[in-house]
Amino acid sequence: MISSKLFSSFFQSQTSGGIVLIFCTIFSLILANSPIAQSYDAIWLTDMFGHSFAHWINDGLMAIFFFLIGLELKREIFVGELSSAKKAILPVFAALGGMAVPALIFFLTNKGTDTISGFGIPMATDIAFAVAIITMLGKRVPMSLKVFLTALAVIDDLGAIIVIAIFYPNPELPFDFTQFGTSIAILAGLFVLNKLKVKSMILYIVGGIAVWWFMLHSGIHATIAGVLVAFAIPFDKIDAKSMSAKMEHALHLPVAFVILPLFALANTAITIEGGGLAHFSIPLASGIFLGLVLGKPIGITLFTFIAVKLGLCDLPTAVNFKRVFGVGILGGIGFTMSIFVSMLAFSDQSYINEAKLMILVASVTAAIAGFIVLKILLTTKQDYSD
Template sequence: MMVLRSERFAAALLLVAAAVGLLVANTSAGPAVLSFSHTDVGPAPFHLSVAHWVQDGLLAIFFFAVSVELQFELTRGELSNVRRAVQPAIAALGGVVVPVVIYLAVTAGHDVAAGWPVPTATDVAFALGVLAVFGRGLPGGVRAFLLALAIIDDIVGIVLIAVLYASDLRWGMLALALVAVAVFAVLSRMLGGRGHVPIAVAMGVVAVAAWCFMYLSGVHPTIAGVLLGLAMAQGPALRTRHALEPWINALILPVFAFFAALVVIPAPGEGLSWAFWGVLVALPVGKLVGISGAAWISQRTIGRHGEQFAVPDLVAVAALGGIGFTVSLLLASLAFAGSAQDQDAATLGVLAGSVVALVLGAALVAWRAAVARRKEIV
């Protein structure tokens, strides 16, 4: 069970699942698998394709776990202290703004501006997994900085999903979803005493109801997972996240990555939408420049009293920030929901850009770790 909780295992499995999905889509089995992913299942009004059940349903569990970690970090972790939070917050801001600017610059004159949110995300599990593999010997503060940076990035991604991709908002259903979240929060504070099993079952039913109401409201249903994770009492929430972690690492994220990567690569000469080039450049380059530049500025201005990092360490962390994967893949599907060609191109851009960032980040982290180990020996 421990291996299923490993950051290294999670990162490796996510990469393999995406690679398998891309490979399968471009073999003779591709049409059948793609047809299956588009098969609608479920009762009305929840008659969704298999791919959408994975994206909207399973991924809500992942966002629940992310928001539980966010709640902990905001109250007791790296983001609970303003002085410690200011540097990663500024770095995250740079890592959002610069990729957007680069994406819009690369795609100027082409009708794919809707994809600007795609390169704003950092995959926290993947980035920490690469750091765990190649970063032996780096100061512990580097991991804490990357974790805080990635979590703030997740907040930005969650806000973008909630604000940009709500459609035909139905306030009554949204109110019912919020009521369900409130009931869930109250029930979570009743756990621990006698009769906790019926309470836990009731919480499961209420959580499903919150998801259903959120879906019917027009807000992306993964936001239900976010709100439930933030509202749940911290003790039970952390225990629940611990129980879910192996399932998220070994099943939910790989299944999502597989379905998200089911993209047919255009034949030579067909060309790719400019969404591909925009994401391909903006994700690794934008994150590298934006995060390292903003972090460097913050260290010398308002963040100068916090922990100081060597510039090469900041650059290594910034390179890891370009690994978009999970949230970027979700944003690609939402941003280009009306254009299959642009959606596929943006997805390929996420995969290619994340691989570039992975290789560059791994090389820089390994170099900085080797330098740190040599200093310890001396």
């Protein structure tokens, strides 16, 4: 089936891509704290057509990443884990819990401070990292658990996109209704082309770039255009060679091995200074750490439990609440999306650096803890009635 083939391809690319991200992050941190730190930073500050290299990565290449997320969401809605209400309820509830509880924890720890705007940071889950970690557990991981994690992370990304669109406009530009209206008009045109069954890929590519360009100058963050354009691309749930499927397949490798690694290199060049445990006394840092490491597994497990006990859905085969909790811990690997949100949430570079550092600490903690917990659970005889 088209859905199983696309999922297999998606899962494999996310696995290897996550491993590449880990190495890029370590490499970037080493260089940022080495004698050549200034030269390394200068690479990302290099001017390119009026903007820095890092700016083009974050506002340009990341739009392609969000476009791929949009294609994946569309596929899941038509033929995947979100293709029916019964299938979608469990991961939707889990994702809602995984966003609400971390945001609440951050709000409570940062209430009354000027860092309260960072509430969206611990709401995100990094699919690539989370999938890479669960894959390291090998064949002992049931496919149903992998699918649950992937669907949960995809919905989580959708939630993060909505949060970005509503709460984090482009900090460099005031809202421009004319530019925004032009972007939406072009987007509407793409949907009309889809409705008329126009199959010219070049028209959608040119139109998509135009939507991104006008969105970029409207004050709404341009990466949102990537998701919106994805839903205008023709999709056929029967034809594995539909335009949407072709684009998704074509983008997996460049996103996993070029775009996300560049994002990691450009945005994890953090100078690690002393302070140690003192960082946890800072509301911003403690809110992020507690939100990701504790809020994620608690929220995911709690909302999953509520959905099942209300009779809205059933746990998949070979999945119980203990394993849901283990997956929830992996949900605390925020990384890409969390770092992205942190750069939108603050204009003060010191806040951004503190947020990035704690995102890394929390993500590593969640990755190690999730791996250990799931390894123990997956090597123990399970009672799936619990």
